[in-house]
Amino acid sequence: ADYSALQYTRAVIQETMRLYPPVWSLIRIAKEADVIAGKEINPGDRIVLFGYGAHHNPKFWKDPETFLPERWMDKTHKQVKYSYLPFGAGKRSCIGGAMSQVENTLALSILLRRFRPEYVGLQPPGINATVTLTPRGGLLFRVRELS
Template identity: 35%
Template sequence: MPTRAGAWLLLNLARRPQWAEHIAAEASALPHDGHQVDAGHVARLRTADAFVRETLRLYPPNWLTSRVVAQPTHLGGHRLVPGDRVMVSPYLLHRDERHHDRADTFAPERWLEASSPGTTGAYLPFGAGPRLCPGASLASLELVLVLAMTARTHRLSCPDSQPYRLDTDGALTPAGLHLAFHPRG
């Protein structure tokens, strides 16, 4: 999943050069030797972290998942019994105006505010509860660092007006993604 999430990050970086410049400036404080990067450096990558969170909000690789009801319950006015299967779509949940202001707008700044959407319980890029992805923290860290280091060393662009096709087979993927990487001078 980090590879698919990484593809969405790179696409968003190419489409949003003003954010790419902010992230590149923030990343300029990172040591040039990647082995020297520590938790303190990563904690200061607030813009990159916000960009990753917003990308995962709009393009969660796990866009649809199912759960089996374990005990009788009511959900949305429906009675569910053990064995029933419930489909959950983080993709739709993350685009619901009841949970996220300007839900269809790419707005990383929302994650820089004191009350971020991640505190509402309606942010599930890695699942939640006992089914939370065990690699969620590592994947988030990797995505923030890859984004910051890429923005620091390259400018990205989309050479085509349609640089990908959307694939939902297994995971939300920008299949056939075409980007151009331009080294920063």
């Protein structure tokens, strides 16, 4: 009933999307000349924004390979602009990104009230990077209903 009370659940969703962003890279076309890291950019050049790399960069994230939902609840942490890009950023970001986070948080909280998922894969899944990131080979779970 109260979405704002689901802070930890929301943090789990945000951390999951940091580690495995649905949009792992974006391509943009430069409107004007610029220089990025010493490389000249000309109008019309295609530029790849590597969100997955930013999400795993220790320059932006402490222990970037560790799943730490608590990092999203730390009010003292100053997030670097454009270091979190699961739905892009700026005026061309995904129009449904914020709604997706609300829906995912609510859906997870509702499911976990009734079920307990247990990962039964033999090893962590690989990553299949196509248009979006998906787990290579799928995710093998056993789902148990709570009594």
